[in-house]
Structure formats: C-alpha cells, structure tokens
Amino acid sequence: MKKLLGAILCCTLFFLSTAVTAQHSGAGPGTGYRLWYTQPAEKWDTQALPIGNGRMGAMLFGGIKTEKVQYNEQSLWSGDNNWDGEYETGDHGFGSYRNFGTFVIDFNHTDVVTGYYRSLNIQTGVHTTAFEIGDTRYTREAFASHPDQVMVFHYTASKKGALSGKISMQSAQGAMSAANADGLSFTGEMPNHLKYAASMQIAHEGGSISVEGNNWVFQKCNAITIYLDARTNYKPDYQSGWRGADPMPLVKQEISAARKSDYQTLVSRHTKDLTRLTLAASIDIGKTDADVLLLPTDVRLKKYAGGSVDPDLEETLFQYGRYLLASCSRTGGLPANLQGLWNDSNTPPWAGDYHNNINIQMNYWGVESTNLSECHLPLIDFIKAAEEPCRIATRKAFGANVRGWTARTSQSIFGGNGWEWNIPASAWYAQHVFEHWAFTMDKTYLRTTAYPILKEICQFWEDRLKKMPDGKLMVPNGWSPEHGPREDGVMHDQQLVWDLFQNYLEAAKALGIDSAYQLKVADMQAHLAPNKIGKWGQLQEWQEDRDDPDDQHRHTSHLFAIYPGRQISMTLNPDFARAAIISLRSRSGNYGKNENTPFTVESTVGDSRRSWTWPWRCALWARLGEGEKAGIMVRGLLTYNTLPNLFTTHPPFQIDGNLGITGAMAEMLLQSHAGEIHLLPGIPSGWAANGSFKGLKARGGYTVDCTWKNGQVTGYRIRSAEQKKVWVRANDKKIQVVTQKG
Incomplete structure (x- = not known):
C-alpha cells in the first residue's frame, strides 16, 4: 500500500511540476523570472540592473540616447594589508574593492521615444532594452557569459542602417584608454602592483566603423555586437604573492575566441x-492577480509595501537571490563580497x-538548499587560500605555539585581516566547509578538503578553551558581534564551538578515522559551558x-x-527553543514589549530593520516552527529594505x-538539519492554499519535490544517487521511506 501511495504521489507531483514550469516560463512581464520597467535607470544602486558571469559583472541603465554600462571584475582590489609581513595589521593598508570602469555609447537618436521597455530575465541572465522611434524598433540585449568569459552587448534595429553613434571607454583607476583597429582598451597598475586590463571589440552588420581619437564611431549599421573582457593579474595563492601573469594576453585571447561564434x-x-x-530549483507559493502581474516591477513593489498580496513577487525575490549568487560566485573565482560583484565606487x-x-x-545560506552547490566552491577556495596568512596572523596575536587559525572580522582577497578580531570566525567558516559535504556526500572532498580544515580549527580551540573551576570549558575574551562587552563564555562563541565539534565528529565518523581524537573532541564538546535561560525566560x-528585554x-x-546552527530545536530541547522565541520576540521592538500585541510587519522597528536582519529572523522563526512570523519577515524585507x-x-x-x-x-519549506527531511516546517497561511517546490536539496544528498494544499502535503518525491532509507516528517507524522535513484 505504501509503494502504491508513493507512486500516486510521484505521478501527482510530476504533472503539477510540469504545470508550474509552464506558468513561470518567463515568457512575458510579471512572471517570477523577470524584472521589468518602463523608464531608463537613473541611479546605480536603486534602478540599474545586474548581469554577471561570476568573475565579471555589469550594471545596465537602459539609456536611450546615451547608453552607460558600469562594470566590475571581482579581483580589482587596492591595498594588501601586510606591510609587516605578518598579516596582523588591522585596518592599516587594508584597501577596498574597486570600480573597474564604464563604457558609454552616444547614439544619434533625436526623435520622440515610444513603447519603452527594460527588463532582466533572471532565468537566462539576458538584459533587454527595447523602444520605438518613429517606425523603427530598437532592441538591445546584454549578458555575461561564463562559458566564454566575456560580456556581450548586442544592438539591433528593425530598419536597416538605423544605428549610428560613438563608443568611449573609461577606466575608474586612471588608466588612459586607446582606440585602434583592434578595439578599445586600457591597461594599468595599482599602487599595490596589481595589474589590470580591459578590452572591447565591435562586430557590425552593414554600415561602417572608424576610429576618432579615443572613440569608435559607427555609421548606418544594421546591428553591432560588443565583446568586453576585463581582468587583473590576481592569483589566489599566498606562495605566489597573490600575483600571476599579465592579464592583457588572456583578455585578448578570450575576446578572440568568443568572436569565432555568432551572436x-x-x-x-x-x-x-x-x-x-537557475532552473534547478523552483517554488510556487500562490497566485497573484492577473492585473497585478501586468504591472512593472517597481510599481508592484510599491503596491506590495502598501499591503497588497503578491506571492509571485515573493517568488521573484527567492529566484533573484539564486540568480545573483549564480552570477557572482562561480567555480574558479572569488566568493560573493558585501556587494556580491557589483560596485560603482572606489570607496x-x-x-x-x-x-x-x-x-x-x-551570502551562502541558500547555496546548498536551493541546489546551487557548485557556487559554494568559491567560498571554500577562499577559505583554503586564506589559511596560511591567517595562521601567521593568529600566531602573532595569540602566541607562537598556537595551532590552527582564525581571522579578523574584515578580510580582503590578499589574506589581509582588517577590523576587529572575530575569534570564532574560522569555526563559522568550518560550518560551510562541512555543509558542502553534508549536502553532496562527496567523500573525496570530505577526505581531502573538509576534514583537514575541520581538524585544524578544532586544534585551535583545543589550545584556546579556558577551563573553569567547575570543569566547564569557555571561550575566553569573546564577543557577541557588534554588541556588548568582551568577556568569557559569550553564548554566540560557545554555540559556534559546539557546532564546530559536532561537524568534526560527524566528518571523522563518516571517514572512520582518528578515533582517539574523536574521543578528545567529544569530551571537549561535553564540557562546553551550556546555554542558559535568564530571569525573564530569555535565552541568555x-x-x-x-x-535587556527592550x-x-x-x-x-x-x-x-x-539557525544556522543545530544545537537547539523544538524536538531536541524545547525549553531552550521556547527561550529562544522569547529572545527573538524581544528584539522585535513593539511586539516584544507585550506578548499580547499582534505580530505584524510593523512590529519590527529601529535597529532591527536592516536588510540582513530580516533573513536571519525569517530562518530563525522557520526553525522554531513559527511560519506566520517567518512570512512576516519576508514581507518586512520587501516592504522596508x-x-x-x-x-x-x-x-x-x-x-x-x-x-x-x-x-x-x-528553510520555511524544507528542513534537514535534525536527521530527517521535514516538509513545510514553517509555512505561513499566505502560502498554504496551494503550492509546490521542486529541486530543493536536503542533507544526505537528497533532492526533494513537494506539493501541498491547505497547508497539508499532498505529494512528494525524494531522489538520491543511490536508493536509501530516510525519515520524512510531513503532516505531523514521521515515516521512513526509500528514495528514488537518480
């Protein structure tokens, strides 16, 4: 009977997911895969739209007479933060991520524009601008190609010979650009001896192209295609001094290779x-009214902030995050920084x-669970590259005989450690190193990459933990980030070290090695000073x-x-979980002052209204089984930030x-941190009527699809590389099922 039921559920899910795919194909305005607007962008940070190939990206404005494109390459950094050779210099010489440059196209458009449309398809990564002047339709497309490692800009007109204008290129670091028969280009060297280079070439259909000074001039063309590449000689290797080969030869080679293919x-x-x-995972959490779907994205956002219901906009927010990560964090490159990849400033x-x-x-909380696992590798590579300079800095700060390493709060791409020691930083990094294995079950990665990192960081804490008179172990001189004094046993630090030890023990057990050290780490974990519940019921x-409850x-x-830890849960230790709810309520301003006050989007006030606080609290409420409050956090982010x-x-x-x-x-739809797959653990009523998700990942190497109606799971499918038994919790029941292979 169970096998028959499973087959029925899988078939039900298959047909539903097919319908969802058709519904969100990105075929027109308003779908979950498209942002669109009826005016050109004026402001970089609020209106321009991003494209990226992981290493290089651009912000597009969609101008009419003047088209401006600002672009970045992720390794263009000033400073080196290592003037004393010991990587322990604080903010001295830290430097910053820099703007690479812009290019501008001045078109010879003079008449009135109609039918303007600007969009970004976050499924395909293609930016489109279209408008009409008289009887001519102008269309511009742009994308950043990861396979070809260039950005491509394609301009067409419905009338032959309608494209005329000039193109100029500017470096944001002071290098002079030059125009010749090969294209526009510039090269330069930063004060830190980082070399940089950019080049662009044009292919045209019809008409002519000529060089005038430092510009290219195109006359009466039917279409033009621009190929842009930019690089530095950065190399993510401490032993090489973070520098590699001159970048211009590779820039020219990549453009030349791209030009061998047609558009x-x-x-x-x-x-x-x-x-x-981008299509590896999808969610369907409700139906937006058809008249709302026809509105531009900025108009819909305003209506949403005014109280309208728009689940499709929330789906877009979900998919936009996946698109952005796939556009700024790809294999072989650097991880997403505070601005991902996109930056128009030198400061x-x-x-x-x-x-x-x-x-x-x-930045990487959704990378594994939303099926973007390969995009996690730049962060793990960054951690590996920083190990040796962090060891040097750690020994200088904490003693020559200290094993392992940690880091300051601010880090650069050159191994630099800037502002304020964040002593459990490496323990938090270790969570990501471990999670990549937990979701992929790649034992080669676990053995060669994750396990050595986990063990070394455990050794740092073996040397550093402070034994108290009662035998408990505390993290000395800790800090609850950006809040309160430094002192022993800060709960954030205690929890991170517990998480590190747990991850190490599971990794060692999976590999079947280091049994003696497993016992040592298990003993340290058992003696860590525990969490505490305070006088007003809060988690201290x-x-x-x-x-302070206020x-x-x-x-x-x-x-x-x-969250993102797993030491406390409603099933494992409900008293601590309830204390966490009280603490989280108290941080919500008006709501926290009186538990009888209704919890609404307006309840979170003051310093708690920050772009990154909404996601953390959303995930916390989801882990605590409070779906309504988790949903309010989604609404709060879209409304206020x-x-x-x-x-x-x-x-x-x-x-x-x-x-x-x-x-x-x-996390609202699927959780797997507690040794089981939990379906719909934090779903709000606004998503409950009908919905589905497809392609979300669970720890253990599982891919999960699910459908629901009225908040109850109606079907699910779980796949893994090999058939395995797994516990599934759904509709308040827990059963063991056998996964599908594939």
Whole structure:
C-alpha cells in the first residue's frame, strides 16, 4: 500500500511540476523570472540592473540616447594589508574593492521615444532594452557569459542602417584608454602592483566603423555586437604573492575566441549554462492577480509595501537571490563580497570586503538548499587560500605555539585581516566547509578538503578553551558581534564551538578515522559551558544574566544555535527553543514589549530593520516552527529594505539580504538539519492554499519535490544517487521511506 501511495504521489507531483514550469516560463512581464520597467535607470544602486558571469559583472541603465554600462571584475582590489609581513595589521593598508570602469555609447537618436521597455530575465541572465522611434524598433540585449568569459552587448534595429553613434571607454583607476583597429582598451597598475586590463571589440552588420581619437564611431549599421573582457593579474595563492601573469594576453585571447561564434551561438551557450543553475530549483507559493502581474516591477513593489498580496513577487525575490549568487560566485573565482560583484565606487561601504561575523556566511545560506552547490566552491577556495596568512596572523596575536587559525572580522582577497578580531570566525567558516559535504556526500572532498580544515580549527580551540573551576570549558575574551562587552563564555562563541565539534565528529565518523581524537573532541564538546535561560525566560546572550528585554539590536548572535546552527530545536530541547522565541520576540521592538500585541510587519522597528536582519529572523522563526512570523519577515524585507531594482539595502545596498532571504525561504519549506527531511516546517497561511517546490536539496544528498494544499502535503518525491532509507516528517507524522535513484 505504501509503494502504491508513493507512486500516486510521484505521478501527482510530476504533472503539477510540469504545470508550474509552464506558468513561470518567463515568457512575458510579471512572471517570477523577470524584472521589468518602463523608464531608463537613473541611479546605480536603486534602478540599474545586474548581469554577471561570476568573475565579471555589469550594471545596465537602459539609456536611450546615451547608453552607460558600469562594470566590475571581482579581483580589482587596492591595498594588501601586510606591510609587516605578518598579516596582523588591522585596518592599516587594508584597501577596498574597486570600480573597474564604464563604457558609454552616444547614439544619434533625436526623435520622440515610444513603447519603452527594460527588463532582466533572471532565468537566462539576458538584459533587454527595447523602444520605438518613429517606425523603427530598437532592441538591445546584454549578458555575461561564463562559458566564454566575456560580456556581450548586442544592438539591433528593425530598419536597416538605423544605428549610428560613438563608443568611449573609461577606466575608474586612471588608466588612459586607446582606440585602434583592434578595439578599445586600457591597461594599468595599482599602487599595490596589481595589474589590470580591459578590452572591447565591435562586430557590425552593414554600415561602417572608424576610429576618432579615443572613440569608435559607427555609421548606418544594421546591428553591432560588443565583446568586453576585463581582468587583473590576481592569483589566489599566498606562495605566489597573490600575483600571476599579465592579464592583457588572456583578455585578448578570450575576446578572440568568443568572436569565432555568432551572436546566437554565444547567447545559446550562455543560456544553457546559466539555466542549468537557475532552473534547478523552483517554488510556487500562490497566485497573484492577473492585473497585478501586468504591472512593472517597481510599481508592484510599491503596491506590495502598501499591503497588497503578491506571492509571485515573493517568488521573484527567492529566484533573484539564486540568480545573483549564480552570477557572482562561480567555480574558479572569488566568493560573493558585501556587494556580491557589483560596485560603482572606489570607496564602497565597508570596503566591499568579506565580513565573517554574519555577512559572507549569509551570502551562502541558500547555496546548498536551493541546489546551487557548485557556487559554494568559491567560498571554500577562499577559505583554503586564506589559511596560511591567517595562521601567521593568529600566531602573532595569540602566541607562537598556537595551532590552527582564525581571522579578523574584515578580510580582503590578499589574506589581509582588517577590523576587529572575530575569534570564532574560522569555526563559522568550518560550518560551510562541512555543509558542502553534508549536502553532496562527496567523500573525496570530505577526505581531502573538509576534514583537514575541520581538524585544524578544532586544534585551535583545543589550545584556546579556558577551563573553569567547575570543569566547564569557555571561550575566553569573546564577543557577541557588534554588541556588548568582551568577556568569557559569550553564548554566540560557545554555540559556534559546539557546532564546530559536532561537524568534526560527524566528518571523522563518516571517514572512520582518528578515533582517539574523536574521543578528545567529544569530551571537549561535553564540557562546553551550556546555554542558559535568564530571569525573564530569555535565552541568555552572555554568561551573566544581563539581557535587556527592550534591546532591539540588529544582531541575534546568541540564537546561532537555532539557525544556522543545530544545537537547539523544538524536538531536541524545547525549553531552550521556547527561550529562544522569547529572545527573538524581544528584539522585535513593539511586539516584544507585550506578548499580547499582534505580530505584524510593523512590529519590527529601529535597529532591527536592516536588510540582513530580516533573513536571519525569517530562518530563525522557520526553525522554531513559527511560519506566520517567518512570512512576516519576508514581507518586512520587501516592504522596508528593498529597492526598485530589488537590491536589498542595509542601508546602503548590501547583497546579503538578497542572498540570505533565499536560504531562509527554503528553510520555511524544507528542513534537514535534525536527521530527517521535514516538509513545510514553517509555512505561513499566505502560502498554504496551494503550492509546490521542486529541486530543493536536503542533507544526505537528497533532492526533494513537494506539493501541498491547505497547508497539508499532498505529494512528494525524494531522489538520491543511490536508493536509501530516510525519515520524512510531513503532516505531523514521521515515516521512513526509500528514495528514488537518480
């Protein structure tokens, strides 16, 4: 009977998922795969739209007479943060992520424009601008190709010979651009001896192209295609001094290779590559009214902030986060920084760096669960590249005989450690190293990459933990990030070290090695000073019971044990989970002051209204089984901290809100941290009527599809590389099922 029921459920799911795919094909305005607008962008951070191939990206404005494209390459950094050779220099010489440059096209358009349309398809990564002047329709497309490692800009007109204008190129670092028969280009060298180069070439149909000064002039063309590439000589290798070969030869080689393919081949190759990621997972959480679907994205966002119901916009937010991560974090490159990849400034907020006390981790909260596992590798490679400089800095700061390593809060691409030691930083990094294995079950990766990192970080804490008179172990001189004093046994630190030890023990057990050290780590974990419940029922943030119930601080660091950790849950230790609910309520301002006050989107106030706080609290509420409150966090982010181009703002713009909410929304639909697959653990009533998800991932190497109606699971399918037994919790029941192979 169970086998028959499973077959029925799988068939039901198959047909439903087919319908969902058709519904969200991205075929027109308003679908979950498209952002669109009726005016050109004026402001970079609020209106321009992003494309990226992981390494290189651009912000597009969709201008009419003047087309401006601002672009970045992820390794263009100033500073080196190592003037003393020991990587322990604080902010001295830290540097920042830099703007690479812009190119501008001045078209000879003079008449009135009608029918303007600007869009970004976040399924295919193709940006489109279209409009009419007289009886001529102008269409512009742009994308950043990962397979070909170039950005491509294609301009056409419905009338032959309708394209005329000039193209100029500017470096944001002071290099002079030059125009010749080969194209426009510039090269330069930063004060830190980082070399950079950019080049663009044009192919045209009909008409002519000539060089005038430092510009290209095109006359009466039917179509033009621009190929742009930019690189530095950065090499992610401490032993090589973080420098590699001169970048210009590779830039020219990549453009030359791309030009051997016609435009349709290039766009097809790019689309096939990106949709392999963007279509790997999808959610359907409700139906938006047809008249709302016809509205531009910025108008819909305003209506949503005014109280309208728009589940399709929430789906778009989910998919936008996946698109952005797939566009700024690809194999072989650097991880997403505070702005992902996109930056128009030489002095970006917080240097556009890698903050490891929440931000870089949040960037990757959805990477495994939403089926983008390969996009996790740049973060893991970044951690590996930083190990040796971090060892050097750690020994200088904590003693020459200390094993292992940790890091300061701010990190650069050159191994630099900037502002404020974040002593459990490496333990939090270790969670990501472990999670990649937990979701993929790749034992070669576990043995060669993850396990050595986990063990070395455990050794750091073996040397550093402080034994108290009662035999308990505490993290000395800890800090609840950006909040409160430094002291022993801060709960955030205690929870992170517990999580590290748990991850190490599971990794060692899976490999069947180091039994003696397993016993050592298990003993340390057992003796860690435990979580505490305070005088007003809260989960304490510090060893001393000093929490303020009126505190609305943006960080909820002492709740790490609930999410992204797994030390506390409603099933494992409900008393601590209930205390966590009280703590989370108290951070919500008006709602926290009186438990009888209805919890609404307006309840979260003050310092708690930050782009990245909404995703963390969304995930926390989901883990605590509070679906309504999790849904309110999604609404809060879209209402208060989302810009017209759907970038999230702290303020200012920071990418962690976009990337974090994707992981948090996945957590509302599927959880797997407690040794079981839990379906719909935190679904709000607004999503409950009818819905589905497809392609979400669970720990253990599982791919999960699910359908529901009226908040109850109606079907699910679980696949894995090999058939396995797994526990599934759905509709308040827990059963063991056999997965499908594939």
